[in-house]
Amino acid sequence: MSLLLNPHVKDIVHQFDYTDTDVNNAVKEFLRQMAEGLERDGTSLSQIPTYVTAVPNGTEKGLYMAVDLGGTNFRVCSIKLNGDGSFYLTSSKVEIPKELMVAKTAQELFAFLARQIALFLEKHHTDRFEAHVRRRMTASSPLGFRDESVFRMGFTFSFPVRQVGVNRGTLIRWTKGFDIPDAVGKDVCALLQAEIDKLHLPVKITALVNDTVGTLMARSYSAPGKHGAVLGAIFGTGTNGAYVEQLSKVKKPLVGDYDASTGLMVINTEWGSFDNELSVLPNTPWDIALDKLTPNPGLQMYEKRVSGMFLGEVMRQVLLDILKNPNIPLFKDVDSRSNDWTSVTEVRETSPIFQPWGIDTKSLSVAAGDNMPPLPLLRGELESLDINSPSFEDAQVFKAIAEAIVRRAARLSAVAIAAIVLQTGKLTDPDLADEPVDIGVDGSLVEHYPCFTDMIYEALRAVDGIGEEGAKRIRIGIAKDGSGVGAALIALVAGRMETANEAAGISELRSTVNTVDDPENERAVSESD
Ligand code: ADP
Numbered sequence: 145m146s147l148l149l150n151p152h153v154k155d156i157v158h159q160f161d162y163t164d165t166d167v168n169n170a171v172k173e174f175l176r177q178m179a180e181g182l183e184r185d186g187t188s189l190s191q192i193p194t195y196v197t198a199v200p201n202g203t204e205k206g207l208y209m210a211v212d213l214g215g216t217n218f219r220v221c222s223i224k225l226n227g228d229g230s231f232y233l234t235s236s237k238v239e240i241p242k243e244l245m246v247a248k249t250a251q252e253l254f255a256f257l258a259r260q261i262a263l264f265l266e267k268h269h270t271d272r273f274e275a276h277v278r279r280r281m282t283a284s285s286p287l288g289f290r291d292e293s294v295f296r297m298g299f300t301f302s303f304p305v306r307q308v309g310v311n312r313g314t315l316i317r318w319t320k321g322f323d324i325p326d327a328v329g330k331d332v333c334a335l336l337q338a339e340i341d342k343l344h345l346p347v348k349i350t351a352l353v354n355d356t357v358g359t360l361m362a363r364s365y366s367a368p369g370k371h372g373a374v375l376g377a378i379f380g381t382g383t384n385g386a387y388v389e390q391l392s393k394v395k396k397p398l399v400g401d402y403d404a405s406t407g408l409m410v411i412n413t414e415w416g417s418f419d420n421e422l423s424v425l426p427n428t429p430w431d432i433a434l435d436k437l438t439p440n441p442g443l444q445m446y447e448k449r450v451s452g453m454f455l456g457e458v459m460r461q462v463l464l465d466i467l468k469n470p471n472i473p474l475f476k477d478v479d480s481r482s483n484d485w486t487s488v489t490e491v492r493e494t495s496p497i498f499q500p501w502g503i504d505t506k507s508l509s510v511a512a513g514d515n516m517p518p519l520p521l522l523r524g525e526l527e528s529l530d531i532n533s534p535s536f537e538d539a540q541v542f543k544a545i546a547e548a549i550v551r552r553a554a555r556l557s558a559v560a561i562a563a564i565v566l567q568t569g570k571l572t573d574p575d576l577a578d579e580p581v582d583i584g585v586d587g588s589l590v591e592h593y594p595c596f597t598d599m600i601y602e603a604l605r606a607v608d609g610i611g612e613e614g615a616k617r618i619r620i621g622i623a624k625d626g627s628g629v630g631a632a633l634i635a636l637v638a639g640r641m642e643t644a645n646e647a648a649g650i651s652e653l654r655s656t657v658n659t660v661d662d663p664e665n666e667r668a669v670s671e672s673d
């Protein structure tokens with residue numbers, strides 16, 4: 145009998161089912177938790193007002209910087225806005241060393257970030273960097289610096305923050321494996337600016353941005369059509385979303401300054417902590433085992449079932465169980481005739497399967513992307529996990545389980561998207577009957593996992609109040625480099641409000657987006673759907 149038909153394997157795959165009824169129940173609960181979060185603090189969904197009430201109009205000019213602390217990587221970019229809605233983006237990226245994620249002091253992490261900014265300036269903006277250093281050496285006091293030589297920078301910081309001003313916000317809690325208690329309650333902009341100043345860099349942080357808000361802005365800027373995006377969502381290391389809410393529905397007090405004339409407020413949901421009490425979220429033995437391994441057990445329960453940091457680990461937990469189960473001969477040399485590779489099939493002791501967090505979600509993408517028997521790509525991937533000579537059947541089982549885990553994740557992602565689409569009322573507004581409801585997404589999971597968006601749409605079609613027709617109007621598009629570009633756009637708006645009295649009016653934005661990864665290799669990319 146094929147291993148795929150083994151009833152124990154089928155049972156495991158089955159445990160990751162998340163039915164249409166489950167999806168509908170969860171959407172209702174999500175809507176309830178959203179409303180609760182708009183009323184008061186300390187609820188499951190934080191629903192954080194961002195004080196962003198407008199978007200720029202595409203005529204802005206200038207050179208801005210943006211940095212993005214995501215969870216896995218730190219990106220530094222500069223964005224040249226051409227004044228005609230197009231821009232050039234130069235960026236560099238470095239992986240955050242694991243030891244810094246749990247450093248003793250916040251200063252260690254932020255000093256590392258400032259050093260990356262210095263390296264970027266030296267490499268990509270040598271003239272400004274050197275001129276600034278020269279000026280510093282000749283100027284008698286720091287006040288002697290000319291302001292125009294200073295870069296305005298947007299800081300994308302993708303952890304829950306209580307925002308108290310456009311460039312001020314205190315860390316509420318760490319997520320995604322970070323744990324530096326020293327930083328909690330501190331202003332993350334002040335922490336980074338202090339380290340930037342220690343290196344005498346010509347950089348001033350003018351905006352603190354959540355990656356979801358950046359994605360929403362960038363998508364509004366580049367999406368075709370008359371209306372901006374309603375939601376910016378991240379499916380990367382973690383998951384979260386920010387959406388455009390009616391100001392009148394924000395019942396809890398707003399403490400910061402904001403422009404109320406638009407009648408809108410961008411809300412950062414912090415949906416990673418949706419349903420921590422598990423009233424509608426699924427909970428398999430492997431979800432429970434994973435939760436125990438994290439520094440924040442019982443928290444971010446939705447994120448732990450959805451995002452890139454966790455899906456590989458759910459897979460590893462399942463595999464650990466299977467390897468202990470005598471009823472499932474996975475990766476075992478039980479029948480050498482069925483093993484078309486001649487050597488012994490076994491999991492070596494050195495395999496990352498035996499290391500917490502040893503399996504990256506990338507491996508699940510490889511599994512989903514290999515559809516060609518006898519699954520040579522996936523078997524190569526398994527070899528790289530120190531599994532000796534996996535058979536076609538072994539690979540089939542790995543693939544079936546991986547797909548079940550990610551399919552559940554995509555259907556759970558659809559829950560948040562559906563609830564927010566329903567909350568905005570766009571599908572039932574007769575004035576918008578022919579308009580698409582635009583959603584910007586960013587993050588490696590949604591960008592690279594095969595058909596992740598298709599699986600989201602499949603679940604959206606099953607939601608009461610959306611259905612086939614509604615799903616057709618929902619347009620989900622990747623906001624490439626969204627968090628970097630969005631942060632620069634917000635830095636610009638913040639700077640403009642700071643210097644001139646001119647309030648940024650809401651206007652519709654359409655543009656051609658030009659990006660370059662490296663100036664030596666300039667390429668113009670025209671983004672459209
Ligand atoms: P960040 O969250 O730091 O902004 P990303 O959006 O790149 O960074 O997300 C990184 C996460 O995405 C990691 O958890 C990683 O496991 C996962 N990931 C990276 N590449 C892939 C891929 N090809 N398929 C699925 N997941 C991926």
Ligand code: MG
Binds near residue numbers: 214355
């Ligand atoms: Mg990111």
